[in-house]
Amino acid sequence: MAQKNEHDVVIVGAGPAGSMAAIILAQKGYDVLLLDRYNFPRDKICGDAVPAGTIERLWHYGLKDKVDQAVERGEFYRVDSLLLVSPRGYDIEADLVDGHEGAKSYVAPRMHFDALMQQAAVESGAKFCQAQAKAPIMENGKVVGVKAQVNGSTQEFYSKVLIGADGVTSVIARNLRPKEKQHEDKHRAIAIRAYIDDIEEIPHEVEFYLYKEILPGYAWIFPTGNHTANIGLGMRLDHFRKHNKNLKKMLQEFLDMPT
Numbered sequence: 001m002a003q004k005n006e007h008d009v010v011i012v013g014a015g016p017a018g019s020m021a022a023i024i025l026a027q028k029g030y031d032v033l034l035l036d037r038y039n040f041p042r043d044k045i046c047g048d049a050v051p052a053g054t055i056e057r058l059w060h061y062g063l064k065d066k067v068d069q070a071v072e073r074g075e076f077y078r079v080d081s082l083l084l085v086s087p088r089g090y091d092i093e094a095d096l097v098d099g100h101e102g103a104k105s106y107v108a109p110r111m112h113f114d115a116l117m118q119q120a121a122v123e124s125g126a127k128f129c130q131a132q133a134k135a136p137i138m139e140n141g142k143v144v145g146v147k148a149q150v151n152g153s154t155q156e157f158y159s160k161v162l163i164g165a166d167g168v169t170s171v172i173a174r175n176l177r178p179k180e181k182q183h184e185d186k187h188r189a190i191a192i193r194a195y196i197d198d199i200e201e202i203p204h205e206v207e208f209y210l211y212k213e214i215l216p217g218y219a220w221i222f223p224t225g226n227h228t229a230n231i232g233l234g235m236r237l238d239h240f241r242k243h244n245k246n247l248k249k250m251l252q253e254f255l256d257m258p259t
Contacts, residue, residue, distance in 0.1 A: 018165030193232025
């Protein structure tokens with residue numbers, strides 16, 4: 001008879017939330033299994049901004065050297081201020097406040113940031129498995145694990161605690177939430193982003209633009225280095241569908257706007 005695959009905690013999703021949970025629990029001595037459908041590094045649509053407070057939480061769990069090394073390699077780009085432009089063209093600039101322990105804020109592409117987090121989870125003692133979660137395992141009305149596809153076959157992973165950190169399309173949440181309480185479009189957003197080279201960005205400043213065609217939502221320009229930036233936009237899903245929008249066209253229209 002095959003041995004039952006059991007752990008103290010199984011975490012579905014190895015993005016920042018799942019990996020952070022794995023780091024904390026593994027450092028406390030728990031047997032943690034971290035699952036994700038992708039191997040790392042992998043990309044993720046995001047604005048990539050990481051505030052100083054988050055950086056200091058990483059320091060607290062022993063990741064300061066990893067953050068410093070990412071900065072030295074040019075993977076994390078420091079940002080010191082923000083620009084916010086209103087729908088009527090008014091703008092405000094403000095300095096970003098350093099963390100209580102002196103940390104800076106960064107634009108950290110998810111390709112690098114998530115890999116750093118996942119690697120730290122493994123180094124903290126968590127086990128990692130590339131697996132596609134399919135459904136929670138239920139016994140007597142309780143969640144006792146998860147079924148997942150690994151290398152083309154379905155496996156069962158049992159645990160005392162199951163953490164669903166698999167994002168907005170979470171398999172765990174969808175299976176456990178009643179049909180009438182599933183996500184509504186007005187509570188969701190849709191976004192697109194691109195990395196642009198040879199751009200006249202404002203060094204070390206994140207830019208936010210609110211304008212009529214995208215409300216309720218915003219567009220952004222977040223620098224990732226000298227003359228490179230993460231440019232994107234996002235808006236509420238119900239408005240996106242109501243007005244039959246096209247994300248690629250919207251992004252191009254934003255890029256074509258006069259500065």
